[in-house]
Amino acid sequence: MWSFSDIANNLHQWLYANVGSTWATVIEMVLAGIAVITLFAVLGLVLVLMERKVSAWMQIRLGPNRVGPKGMLQSFADTLKLMVKEGFTPGGADKFLFNFAPYLSIIVAMLLMAPIAFAKNFQLWNINIGVLYISAISSISVISILMAGWASNNKYSLVGAMRSGAQIVSYELSAGLSVITIVVLAGSLNIPDIIHSQANGWWIFKGHIPVLIAFVIFIIAVTAETNRAPFDMAEAESELTAGFHTEYSGMKFALFFLAEYVNVFIVCAIGATLFLGGWMPLHIGSWEGFNRVMDYIPSSLWFFGKIFLLIFLIMWFRWSFPRLRIDQLLNLEWKYLLPISMINLLLATVMAIGGWHF
Amino acid sequence: MNGNTIIFYMLAALAMVSGLLAVTSRQIFRAAVFLLFSLIGVAGLYFWMEYNFIAAVQIVVYVGGITVLIIFSIFLTQQAGELLPKQKAGRQLMAALAAFCGFALVLLQVLQHNFKITVQQPAPDMTAIGTQMMGIDEWGYALPFEVISILLLAALVGCIVIALPAPKEEAGAGI
Amino acid sequence: MFLKTYIKDIYTGVTSLLKGMRRTGYYFTHHKEIITQQYPDNRATLNLPERFKGEVVMTHDTNNEHACTGCTACELACPNATIKIITKFDITPEGKKKKAIDKFVYHLELCTMCNLCVEACPTGAIKMDQTFEHSVFDRSRLTKILNQPGSKIREGVE
Numbered sequence: 001m002w003s004f005s006d007i008a009n010n011l012h013q014w015l016y017a018n019v020g021s022t023w024a025t026v027i028e029m030v031l032a033g034i035a036v037i038t039l040f041a042v043l044g045l046v047l048v049l050m051e052r053k054v055s056a057w058m059q060i061r062l063g064p065n066r067v068g069p070k071g072m073l074q075s076f077a078d079t080l081k082l083m084v085k086e087g088f089t090p091g092g093a094d095k096f097l098f099n100f101a102p103y104l105s106i107i108v109a110m111l112l113m114a115p116i117a118f119a120k121n122f123q124l125w126n127i128n129i130g131v132l133y134i135s136a137i138s139s140i141s142v143i144s145i146l147m148a149g150w151a152s153n154n155k156y157s158l159v160g161a162m163r164s165g166a167q168i169v170s171y172e173l174s175a176g177l178s179v180i181t182i183v184v185l186a187g188s189l190n191i192p193d194i195i196h197s198q199a200n201g202w203w204i205f206k207g208h209i210p211v212l213i214a215f216v217i218f219i220i221a222v223t224a225e226t227n228r229a230p231f232d233m234a235e236a237e238s239e240l241t242a243g244f245h246t247e248y249s250g251m252k253f254a255l256f257f258l259a260e261y262v263n264v265f266i267v268c269a270i271g272a273t274l275f276l277g278g279w280m281p282l283h284i285g286s287w288e289g290f291n292r293v294m295d296y297i298p299s300s301l302w303f304f305g306k307i308f309l310l311i312f313l314i315m316w317f318r319w320s321f322p323r324l325r326i327d328q329l330l331n332l333e334w335k336y337l338l339p340i341s342m343i344n345l346l347l348a349t350v351m352a353i354g355g356w357h358f
Numbered sequence: 359m360n361g362n363t364i365i366f367y368m369l370a371a372l373a374m375v376s377g378l379l380a381v382t383s384r385q386i387f388r389a390a391v392f393l394l395f396s397l398i399g400v401a402g403l404y405f406w407m408e409y410n411f412i413a414a415v416q417i418v419v420y421v422g423g424i425t426v427l428i429i430f431s432i433f434l435t436q437q438a439g440e441l442l443p444k445q446k447a448g449r450q451l452m453a454a455l456a457a458f459c460g461f462a463l464v465l466l467q468v469l470q471h472n473f474k475i476t477v478q479q480p481a482p483d484m485t486a487i488g489t490q491m492m493g494i495d496e497w498g499y500a501l502p503f504e505v506i507s508i509l510l511l512a513a514l515v516g517c518i519v520i521a522l523p524a525p526k527e528e529a530g531a532g533i
Numbered sequence: 534m535f536l537k538t539y540i541k542d543i544y545t546g547v548t549s550l551l552k553g554m555r556r557t558g559y560y561f562t563h564h565k566e567i568i569t570q571q572y573p574d575n576r577a578t579l580n581l582p583e584r585f586k587g588e589v590v591m592t593h594d595t596n597n598e599h600a601c602t603g604c605t606a607c608e609l610a611c612p613n614a615t616i617k618i619i620t621k622f623d624i625t626p627e628g629k630k631k632k633a634i635d636k637f638v639y640h641l642e643l644c645t646m647c648n649l650c651v652e653a654c655p656t657g658a659i660k661m662d663q664t665f666e667h668s669v670f671d672r673s674r675l676t677k678i679l680n681q682p683g684s685k686i687r688e689g690v691e
Binding site for chain 2: 022025026094096097127128129132133135136137139140142143146147150158161162165169172188189190
């Protein structure tokens with residue numbers, strides 16, 4: 001049975017045997033880049049359509065249903081429209097920063113793809129501090145938003161950027177603390193190690209209540225970090241037209257839009273890795289037959305299934321809840337999520353020391 | 359010159375050029391952004407040396423923390439969008455002199471130091487870093503860690519005291 | 534005490550959010566609830582809600598008689614002068630003069646479908662219809678005369 005890791009290994013050996021190590025490295029880098037860009041394009045198309053369909057069905061509407069069968073080609077049409085649109089730079093804008101900001105946001109999203117394990121033994125970069133790397137790099141993404149908001153030279157953009165900055169800086173804390181809960185239990189920052197620690201059961205099942213609380217806090221905090229409703233204060237349409245990307249059009253807007261969806265994908269991938277066992281199939285205790293059947297499903301399918309489950313959950317939030325005000329937002333973080341996650345971390349540590357998880 | 363060296367020079371160029379631009383830019387926000395790139399270049403050098411932990415900490419502390427704080431304070435400042443005034447020639451000269459002195463000092467050290475070429479050591483294990491940080495034996499950092507914690511706690515308490523609303527005047531105190 | 538309200542806040546917050554998610558989740562899984570009308574695909578089977586208002590019409594019975602006395606209550610009730618009633622005087626068989634409408638002028642382009650004229654009418658002569666395909670090439674064609682030519686007031690309506 002073929003798998004992603006076999007393909008990658010065979011390609012690696014073939015390249016080293018035929019073109020020498022330097023060129024092999026260069027070719028592998030290019031291939032990895034192409035793979036990531038392809039994944040981005042596919043994700044953009046799929047997630048935008050998914051969002052529109054989910055939102056429509058939750059609001060008792062039909063959603064896109066004209067372009068292609070059942071509206072499946074709607075996002076291709078949207079992409080075509082965005083590509084042929086003029087990328088306009090306003091007169092008073094800081095040209096360099098204005099044009100650079102969307103690229104920075106997409107570069108950050110690409111860097112975050114590196115340590116994610118998409119399937120069994122299939123990972124771009126097996127870095128020993130995987131989880132820390134992700135939380136470090138994702139803190140750069142706020143800079144692109146601040147940059148875009150400032151360079152637009154527009155008060156809505158600036159207010160949006162300020163809100164977004166305050167929001168991301170505060171919610172990073174509780175997201176980080178809930179990630180640390182799992183790091184404490186797994187005893188490693190390395191992503192394959194964390195996944196292997198869940199071979200006999202995912203952390204959300206093994207870890208009792210502390211992990212459940214950490215999971216809920218993680219989902220809330222990453223929803224805020226990716227600037228999605230109900231925490232979409234940075235781009236609140238009804239107050240700030242579009243927040244930090246008010247002045248953007250054409251492909252530059254599309255890059256911000258794509259980066260938002262890719263970031264949702266990435267945080268869901270991290271959530272799936274930490275709490276739902278990454279590419280590990282679902283095993284239940286000693287049901288041998290059941291476990292055997294589950295093993296036949298490819299590991300990449302397991303991983304993408306879990307990611308899309310979490311993405312659906314985040315979309316469900318978006319289309320159910322009203323937007324928070326800035327004071328409510330900061331209250332929620334500093335008065336509720338942060339103290340709870342700190343106490344929760346303490347509980348998880350006691351549990352890890354006592355070895356009370358399964 | 360192999361790929362490794364090329365990457366080193368690219369990262370070094372990024373750090374140095376953006377550092378220079380940060381100093382010479384007359385728009386304060388741009389200066390902050392170039393400072394950010396310079397710090398990212400340094401983090402890239404750490405990644406290049408495979409000291410991933412230090413690189414990640416560099417990004418978390420300097421890029422995610424300090425630069426964002428600087429940018430916030432720029433946003434909250436009046437007339438932050440205007441060009442900074444040109445400095446007087448005397449001041450520019452003094453600044454250049456100070457920078458040159460610092461550079462000369464570092465260069466002197468670098469040239470005098472006898473660098474030994476070592477074989478590539480494996481990057482330190484995260485567990486080792488963690489135990490060292492909390493260790494109380496000879497090379498442990500538990501005491502400095504706790505001292506800094508108390509300093510930060512004092513700073514936090516101070517912030518809260520400053521941010522507290524002023525106590526209300528007693529009823530009938532001022533007529 | 535503080536802790537009690539704190540925990541209560543969290544509990545009520547989470548339960549109310551879950552209630553909202555239950556509702557949207559119900560709609561997500563029950564596609565029969567979808568209310569979108571795919572006009573003009575379903576033009577023949579269009580299902581308009583009861584309270585949908587398209588334009589003001591005057592009802593006429595089979596004898597080409599209406600119930601409008603020309604009292605101008607609708608004209609006075611209209612907030613933006615959509616209705617203009619031009620009256621005339623009929624001579625009754627007894628030789629008396631009687632006020633009646635000549636033209637009931639209705640400016641559809643000004644109408645906001647607020648229903649105030651229908652509520653003001655003492656005799657129920659006008660009502661809201663559900664036709665809505667009003668587009669024409671010339672604005673003047675939106676000015677309509679609601680009473681049919683040759684119609685007269687129904688017997689017994691005062």
